[in-house]
Amino acid sequence: MNAVTSSATVSREPAPEPAGPRNEPGPHRGGPARASRRRRARTGWLFASPALLTIGAVTVFPVLFSVLLSFADVRLEYGGFSFRSLTGDHYAAVLSSPEWRQALAFTFGFTVVTVVLELVLGTAAALVLDRLGAARGWVLAVLLLPWALINVVAAQLWGYLFNGTYGGLTWFFEQLLGHQPDILGQPASAMGAMVVVDVWKTTPFVAIVVLAGLMLIPDDVYEAAEIDGAGAWTTFWKVTLPQLRPIMAIAVLFRILQAFGIFDLPFVLTQGGPGTATQSLAILGYKTLFQNLEIGRGAAVATSTAVIVIGCCLLFLRLFKAQADEGGRG
């Protein structure tokens, strides 16, 4: 999903409301007013319930069901499925398998490398866009194209460019290196290729979010830095970057969640190969489920992936908050 949202995730107030009285028409105390308030709350639930029930039935309930499946001995039967005993075997088997460890290591490394690269390049692009003037609107529009491209199309397109015999990039590197590289056939370069495609496709998102942050920084902050005699470099590190931190944190959080669940790109570009070099956790889960038809075990892979990524995000938020508090005091 392509999403970034309010700083609410980072700040402590989850959903800032406009100050009290403005929110509610009429007085707040007394019998009739309270009745009206209750009536409005009922209207609210009535309006919200179709959406909330849908979300509950189609996402929250299945997730809980999946947790149950990961502890169960599930069999597929004609037109249905059946449960047997509860067991922790799936997790024991998954966590101890070299396949899972390799997929975890790959997914983790891929996430760290792409998120860092996208943050650095996205910030650089945002700084450029911020100073572009008249052309900004058009450059922004162009940036949205890779972002909006279907993942699968992007993967096929880059697969063609990396093709071992007639790919444009293969030819380019052949001129540089003097021999024809097998980019997708070697583990290291295949991983590199996947990073390149992800960075190409997702840096625009980071750039646009960071640009929004840049435009929020008041001019007088820069003026003060100029009066203090700070150069461009110092200004960036001491003034711009600290102001961008909250918005960068949101962008990073969303990127971590997306990168950790990566599926489309390896499925099309490398099929997880060569061997299992680029097999992400989602690909491993998919193969366990739909190629080996091991439902319980696949559910265990999927559930552990979700748990790990949520853990990473909570840890990141904690570190971010701790550091922000420290910075605030200094």
Place this chain on the structure above:
Amino acid sequence: MSRRAPASGIRRYLNVVNLGGLAIVVLSTLPLYWMLASSFKGPGEISAAPPTLAPTSPTLGNYAEAFVRNGIGRYLLNSVLVASVSTAVVLGLSFFAGYALARTPLRGRGPLMTVLLMLSVFPPIALVVPLFLLERQVGLLNSYAGLIVPYVALNLPFAIWIMRNYLVGIPHELEEAATVDGAGPLRIVLTVIAPLARPGLFTAGIFTFTATWAEFLLALTFNSEDGHRTVPVGIALFTSQYTVPYGTLFAGAVAATLPIGVLVLIFRRSIVSGMTSGAVKG
């Protein structure tokens, strides 16, 4: 840039910012150009080394092949249907839910918004297994509804976020005036709020549409049958059906990218505001 006497001609435009801007444009569009150019190349030229920059004898053969022989038209139709219906349902539901969260005294709004936000980026692989089993049980696999139902649920949280953040900013006076006139809540929402909410609806709509248009994992696992495949699945499985017919594949890819590219360019302001929704307000 230091304040020197303005250089003449081209030198005036040679600075870090303009070069950076140029680099952004070239890097973003070059691969896309490559795809477009390749879709017009003949079978020999597409696998030529060194590659040609532009098709030497442009042909529409790939497009004919993609539409007539490979049924990309069917996949496009399936995608348009699934994405449009999902988007319409998401907009209807998220509009009312967003209104409720923005304007009525619901208890637990705060935690609810946080949960919605977390759900909007939850790794989809965790949902595939249980949904697959449930859809298999009720016979929804290989049907339009089998994709529309999960797409609606998966895109609702973020759409509600956008709608709520948008509706919070609409002045209360209009609503109060309508209340005084004796209009009920449903009429107020439909006649007073809905017309004002259009920019928010555009933003939520374009995000839902692009997300459902590109969704791959669920479409691959739930609708594997050829007649119900969506565009991403069709394009991903091109390679395994034939011997990587890149020309045909790119013709299909261009056909799949054009509608979304046009939408994105038209609604670019809505997209940027959606990406930064709340980040700017908060």
